[in-house]
Amino acid sequence: MSRKTGQHVRVWALALCAGSGLSCLHAGWASTADARLHAVSKVEQAHESTSGQQRGVGESTSLTSPTPLVAGNSGPTRGSGPGNPQVRHPDDLVNRPGELEFSGQVIVLPRTIEQIAAAHGVDHAQAQGLLDEAVAAFEARVVQRVESTGEMIVRVPAGIDDAAYCLSLRETGLFAFVTPDWLCYPVSGVDDPLFPNQWQHRALQSDRVWDITQGSDDVILAIVDTGVDAFHPDLNSVLVLPGHNSVGKSAFAPVGGAFNDVSLIGHGTRCAGLAAASANNGQGVSGLAPGVRVLAVRCTNQPSGAALLSDMLNGAEWASRSGAQIVSLSFSGVTSPSVGIRGSVLKSLGSLMFFAAGNSGAELSAAADWSDVVIVSAVDFSDARYTDSNFGQPVDVAAPGVAVLTTLPQNRYVSATGTSFAAPQAAAAAALLWSISPAISPDDVQSLLVSSAIDIFEPGRDVFSGGGRLSPLRAAQQLLSLSGEYLAPSALAFPTPGLRATFYDLTNAQIPVASDQSGSGDDSLKFMPVLSQLSAESVVISPDINYAPGALVFPQNGGPNRGVGVTFDGFVQIDSTGLKTFALSNIDSARLTIDGLLVINNDGRHDLQERTGSLRLQAGYHSIRVEYYSHNENTAVVLSTVNQAGVRTPIPASKFVRVITSLDVADIADWSGEPGRNGHIDEGDYNLFFTSFFFPNYGGQLYADVADDAGNPGPNGVVNEGDYNAFFFWYFAGL
Incomplete structure (x- = not known):
């Protein structure tokens, strides 16, 4: 709660006094922000004064007993017990052993001075003072400042758990986010016995993709993980040497450190093999992109494979700054806002981050729908969802992740399961696209992978597979068809708002193919009639192409069982040059043509169904035509753009014009x-x-x-x- 300067509220601020078992209440008349800062300062002073040594990563301390550190709703918290009720924390601050664990550090991103001033009703100088006071309270415990994002990695005071400390900083209202620097675990599932084939290549049609490219050695795919076995015969020829160890290092650290796989399960080696194990070398298996190079970045020194989120993300940025176009991470922690902000940094550097959705079988918060990170779920050989794969709005695409055969340290192979092993395959598909078109942008790669994915659940985007199951072949084919020059815009004379909608008499409509293959008795049209051969009954001006079910009817003589055949003609304004993805959602048949090229063909008789397509367009106006047919009054047709995160937005009327004729x-x-x-x-x-x-x-x-x-x-x-x-x-x- 914020108040204007001079307005005050009664604030009771709680400061936990470490070591004494007491709760010290500070009460007084103060501005809200000042009171919150005072509370935080008391916490800092109390805990620092009782701490004789710094708390190490992964260590836990207790106020009253050696109760395990398990904050949140999953069990007892430190300090809980008789006379001290259990503390319940928000879901994003719950310690989950073996998945996301407190590390004794938090990641803090301050708000801008403008945001602080607006939120607290103070001027800029006062806002700066509030922020300076808050930062000064933990300045001595700043482990690292992340230059590219403005984040700070801060050691938690001894005697307070990570969740409580996060909450105390959040309460000040001075930070964009405060999140634990989670100890993240590899998201691999249970392994099956080795079986003698790689079904994922059949599902992904790898052999047909390899007719186009197996990958270029100019493309670097970074595996930020537990390291990679540099001596494995299926990997030693594809590794970029030397690798890197990011533990405790900034994103600008010089190359160096042990990068060989440290984990007991060889997690990083598994991921690297799925992405880029050598092909045609007489050894074991092949990765999806065997022609690209792999940069091994080890972000942990723990045999369990657990890694600090900050070490993972610093390793990812280091890889991008070292030339990697694609960066793959297969750990828990995808919902942390620090992942989203670092994904944006990577994209600004020309790289694209891929992150495993996780194996909790849980729905990811919509707040974690990071626009600059490709989040990958897992499916099995029948395109069914892997039972433990996380799902939700943030998921962008699904990839094979159940019993996929891959490399294991010491010249071994294993059948692996988990979203950990879906993410590197999606990353490898991106590497193939970069191999085809080296100048392609990360945005275009992301858009292509999502728009070309195959629907395996419900039509269009869904919470289990995002845009669908990964299809590197379709993505490569789309890119080849789009890899020429960006289509130039049209110079318009007498432009005026709206599209020309021409409605046709369907009485004598014919189609050039049989109605269907079933020979059913329904002789009404099953596919788009040849509208250009029909008589126009009416012409109206339509502001856009955004007609919900039942909204589009004949302007004249409409009624029950009256089919609709209509063309929308005009020009659409493209704001920026790039690969543009469009979506047509319609009942029955619709087609989208831009600059004379068929972009989407969503033909046939069907309920509401979506299809997508992409085209490389320069900024400006481009000719557009949408043909639509419905066999009765049950109509719907909506034309949308699709952004890099897969979000559909109906094209507004302000983007459509027609030329006066x-x-x-x-x-x-x-x-x-x-x-x-x-x-x-x-x-x-x-x-x-x-x-x-x-x-x-x-x-x-x-x-x-x-x-x-x-x-x-x-x-x-x-x-x-x-x-x-x-x-x-x-x-x-x-x-």
């Missing part, structure tokens, strides 16, 4: 002279214009008002010589 000015009636556009310039338009020009009140509307005084297209509320000149210019131009 004869139909806009001179098509004012049907063939009989009755008001209403019919998509043709004919005698009916001539007759209605003359009648309305000489009798402006005819029919109660100014049908002859088609231009301004100078003859420029567009009504101006009066009928005069400008309308006469404009009508006949466009009328004869359109005949």
